[in-house]
Amino acid sequence: MDNAAAFEKVVGIIKPFVKNQEAFAKPSEGTRIIEDLGVNSARLVDIILAFEDEFGIEVDDESADKVRTLGDAVQMIQRKTAPAH
Amino acid sequence: MLPVRARLGLRVQEVLSQALIPVTYYGIVGWLRYRRYRVPDLSRLRAEFAALDRGRRGPLLVCANHITLVDSLVIQWALAPGWRLLVRPRWFIWNLPDRHNISATWFLRTLGYLGKCVPVLREGPPEEARRTLEKVAFLLARGQSVLVFPEGGRSRIGHVDLDRVMYGVGRMLQQAPGARVLCVYARGIGQREHSDYPRPGETFFVRLSAFAPSTAHQGIRADRDLAMQIVGRLVEMEQEYFAHANLDR
Numbered sequence: 288m289d290n291a292a293a294f295e296k297v298v299g300i301i302k303p304f305v306k307n308q309e310a311f312a313k314p315s316e317g318t319r320i321i322e323d324l325g326v327n328s329a330r331l332v333d334i335i336l337a338f339e340d341e342f343g344i345e346v347d348d349e350s351a352d353k354v355r356t357l358g359d360a361v362q363m364i365q366r367k368t369a370p371a372h
Numbered sequence: 373m374l375p376v377r378a379r380l381g382l383r384v385q386e387v388l389s390q391a392l393i394p395v396t397y398y399g400i401v402g403w404l405r406y407r408r409y410r411v412p413d414l415s416r417l418r419a420e421f422a423a424l425d426r427g428r429r430g431p432l433l434v435c436a437n438h439i440t441l442v443d444s445l446v447i448q449w450a451l452a453p454g455w456r457l458l459v460r461p462r463w464f465i466w467n468l469p470d471r472h473n474i475s476a477t478w479f480l481r482t483l484g485y486l487g488k489c490v491p492v493l494r495e496g497p498p499e500e501a502r503r504t505l506e507k508v509a510f511l512l513a514r515g516q517s518v519l520v521f522p523e524g525g526r527s528r529i530g531h532v533d534l535d536r537v538m539y540g541v542g543r544m545l546q547q548a549p550g551a552r553v554l555c556v557y558a559r560g561i562g563q564r565e566h567s568d569y570p571r572p573g574e575t576f577f578v579r580l581s582a583f584a585p586s587t588a589h590q591g592i593r594a595d596r597d598l599a600m601q602i603v604g605r606l607v608e609m610e611q612e613y614f615a616h617a618n619l620d621r
Contacts, residue, residue: 328495329538352498
């Protein structure tokens, strides 16, 4: 999956949890999920589980803890969906 | 796993808290009475709690709604008299207040320590959350009782806030096989929205519901499933409160 497609899916998954719609109007890879988008930190777990369902991946606690921005989420998904060599 | 130093710290806190129950418990109850707070069916609640615990050992996770800073004090007061805590240390419940709420003065810090508080940093780094979970796991493994507010903080909408539910309570339960869950719904009948303290002279509605959540999921899905079952029970208790509010008032 290319970066743009993954980014679009990530944005779609996060959308229902966003409180700051203004910041969400122009999302970028540097957009911070909690601080900029106003997503309740308690809902990050729901977002991670939605990533698992959407992309067929498993996310461990350590990887989940590192997801702070939309770009972090995309990179994590890219890593986990990349074919093993 | 919790470092030895932290484990030792909790054991020391437990011993000191237990030894000073006559001062802390009755001091706090004195303050609650000074504020003219009232739990009308105190004897019935205490008998109900005692019956729920009769003949049982092992950890107890008390899960409650959260709307004022004194919820944990009211719950402890409602569940057992001080003298009972002296003979049943397990009934003196650990709780997990926001560090900011009990660190303002030395008096609050001391009271929190002797009140079996394990301060937590809300919205803190993941390591902080993990450390808290380790402490709770340690306490539950020792058969202690721990009070948790699954909403993570005081509800800002006046009732159980599903949007704020933290799934940590599910993790605590998974880490303590055999732990029982007691849901407690408590609120002052004049309490419309969150506040630091209930109004003076407040009368509290308190209800208990023992509960055995289970899940077929694993990992964080199980955390979520268990937490949502617990919060679902609190929501049912809240609906019952509002349905019968006129009768109880």
